[in-house]
Amino acid sequence: MKTAGIYIHVPFCRKKCDYCSFYSIPYDSGLAAKFTDAVAENIAATSDLLKKHNADAIYFGGGTPSLLNDSQLDHILRAVRDNISVSENAEITIECNPADIDSGFFNAKSDLSVNRFSIGVQTLNMNSYSFLGRNGGFADERFLNVINDNSWRNISLDYISALKNQSSENAAEEIKRMIKTGAKHFSVYLLSVEQGTPLFSRFDFPENYDDHQAEIYYLVKNILEENGYRHYEISNYSMKGYESAHNLKYWNFEEYAGFGPAAHSFINGERYSFKDDVKGFCEGNFVKITDSRTEKDALCEFIMTALRLRKGISVNRLKSLFDDEIQQSVTDVFRRFLETSMLEENRENGVIHFRVPDESIIITDTVIEQICRELV
Numbered sequence: 612m613k614t615a616g617i618y619i620h621v622p623f624c625r626k627k628c629d630y631c632s633f634y635s636i637p638y639d640s641g642l643a644a645k646f647t648d649a650v651a652e653n654i655a656a657t658s659d660l661l662k663k664h665n666a667d668a669i670y671f672g673g674g675t676p677s678l679l680n681d682s683q684l685d686h687i688l689r690a691v692r693d694n695i696s697v698s699e700n701a702e703i704t705i706e707c708n709p710a711d712i713d714s715g716f717f718n719a720k721s722d723l724s725v726n727r728f729s730i731g732v733q734t735l736n737m738n739s740y741s742f743l744g745r746n747g748g749f750a751d752e753r754f755l756n757v758i759n760d761n762s763w764r765n766i767s768l769d770y771i772s773a774l775k776n777q778s779s780e781n782a783a784e785e786i787k788r789m790i791k792t793g794a795k796h797f798s799v800y801l802l803s804v805e806q807g808t809p810l811f812s813r814f815d816f817p818e819n820y821d822d823h824q825a826e827i828y829y830l831v832k833n834i835l836e837e838n839g840y841r842h843y844e845i846s847n848y849s850m851k852g853y854e855s856a857h858n859l860k861y862w863n864f865e866e867y868a869g870f871g872p873a874a875h876s877f878i879n880g881e882r883y884s885f886k887d888d889v890k891g892f893c894e895g896n897f898v899k900i901t902d903s904r905t906e907k908d909a910l911c912e913f914i915m916t917a918l919r920l921r922k923g924i925s926v927n928r929l930k931s932l933f934d935d936e937i938q939q940s941v942t943d944v945f946r947r948f949l950e951t952s953m954l955e956e957n958r959e960n961g962v963i964h965f966r967v968p969d970e971s972i973i974i975t976d977t978v979i980e981q982i983c984r985e986l987v
């Protein structure tokens with residue numbers, strides 16, 4: 612049997628954060644109840660797609676999945692287990708907002724078999740919190756103590772670094788305070804100011820902003836590595852054995868099935884997403900948008916995702932995914948890039964991988980763009 616990830620997109624938030632460009636709508640308890648039933652129905656209706664798969668990772672993303680109550684979460688998990696084969700030791704993650712976490716939160720979710728918690732802390736600084744226009748749930752001392760009390764669990768914290776005026780001292784202090792909680796995993800994002808967001812309209816890009824972001828990026832990376840976290844993906848660090856099994860599926864070009872409005876799937880060679888329309892979805896209109904792409908698009912997407920991994924791309928993986936001609940042309944381009952500072956060879960378990968060297972991680976997007984341009 613093949614393995615696959617299951618992704619449930621929970622599209623509700625208390626209020627939109629000013630920097631956010633993800634699909635979500637304001638939380639409404641009536642709609643959340645309808646959404647739960649619709650997702651369960653959609654899973655049952657789509658289960659044929661997964662009859663040859665074993666789900667080894669289930670991920671509730673959003674939005675703010677921790678807004679669902681326990682019985683709603685249980686209803687969806689039952690629908691998954693009733694219709695799809697699930698591994699006994701599957702990683703089951705829920706993204707959470709600090710506002711939803713109290714001393715009973717972790718036990719209640721663990722009783723439902725959730726075993727990984729990805730928490731959107733983003734900042735420990737109230738000025739940064741206001742600057743970001745973040746909604747609900749500032750991670751205060753009470754919150755940090757609850758995380759510390761639960762440090763034996765599989766907890767991941769999200770951190771947005773390199774805000775416009777953030778000093779190195781402030782970034783170092785913030786990440787060290789987060790490390791003290793004993794979290795097993797960190798996702799560290801550089802602030803990305805997307806067009807169309809409220810933050811973009813009030814953001815004044817300072818001079819040398821790229822240099823500022825690079826300085827903070829390497830500072831945070833060094834602190835995490837000094838504290839035993841392994842840098843395994845551009846933005847992700849973990850203690851050994853605590854990498855995100857679900858997100859690794861995206862980066863390794865492995866299969867996953869998404870449920871819920873705006874959820875994406877890559878399963879049985881097909882790529883599609885559900886329309887970003889919560890109300891329609893709740894009425895049972897599971898409108899699928901098929902993603903038809905050329906082989907070159909698929910190849911570039913593979914390079915784009917796999918080069919995010921710090922181990923890089925192995926020749927064996929290229930061989931397993933693409934025909935000889937494509938694999939040869941990619942390897943030729945990679946070899947040319949080895950003569951620049953944009954790629955280097957890395958040996959993992961004796962197998963040659965191509966990866967972006969440490970000093971160029973910050974320009975990974977540019978490296979990928981240039982590689983894809985050279986591919987015919």
Ligand code: SF4
Pocket residue numbers: 623624625626627628631632633635673674675708731746
């Ligand atoms: S909580 Fe997350 S998904 Fe919701 S608006 Fe804020 S950043 Fe976006």
